[in-house]
Amino acid sequence: MYNRAMAVVLESEPPQSVSGEPGPFREADYLALPAEPRCELLWGHLVVTPAPAVKHQVVLVSLLRRLAEFALERGHLLLVAPADVTLAEHTVLQPDLLLVARERRPAAGARVEGAPDLVVEIQSPSTGRRDRVVKLALYARSGVREYWIVDPEARTVDLLTLEGESYRVAMQEGPRLASRRFADLELDLDAFWDEVDRALTGRLPG
Secondary structure (H helix, E strand, C coil): ECCCCCEEEEECCCCCCCCCCCCCHHHHHHHCCCCCCCCCEEEEEEECCCCHHEEEHHHHHHHHHHHHHHHHHHCEEEEECCHHHHHCCCCCCCCCCEECHHHHHHECCCCCCCCCCEEEEEECCHHHHHHHHHHHHHHHCCCCEEEEEEEECCEHHHEEEEEEEEECCCCCCCEEEEEECCCCEEEEEHHHHHHHHHHHHHCCCC
């Protein structure tokens, strides 16, 4: 798709990899774009973000409710998309959710500059490679210490922790997902997915 007014190319697919030289566009180009269509700057490429499906939004609301209480009680900063995270001159992303620890709150101004402590991406059929390949590499390279990938179709939450310059999948014990970055942050997966099901079907508790 070609945006003649901005003289930039908006792509529907992310770059194949983040090796070699980044694409031609930088943060200034990204900031000059209109609000719509919603885009991200991935490794120098301006990539259109698809509109989220209903299930994606239900999952997001359920996660937001749980993380908001946790963040508020401890003074952490929780943001929900669309919120710009500038990881490099060639990379500005909008994770579905992000958490910045209380001691790093000055990093959040008009946008988040630098790596959040935790990012969450809710995967859809059209964003699998974007979330699990391209964004994963960019988050790791930028120093995001913990990355959750939520798959509503498979009903899984993969928790990845940064070791050096790459992620390691943290093994879960039982139905509780326990953050490695935030010692007192846990997610009861059975209760979480049950709440998602109730929201989608209108089933009442009990």
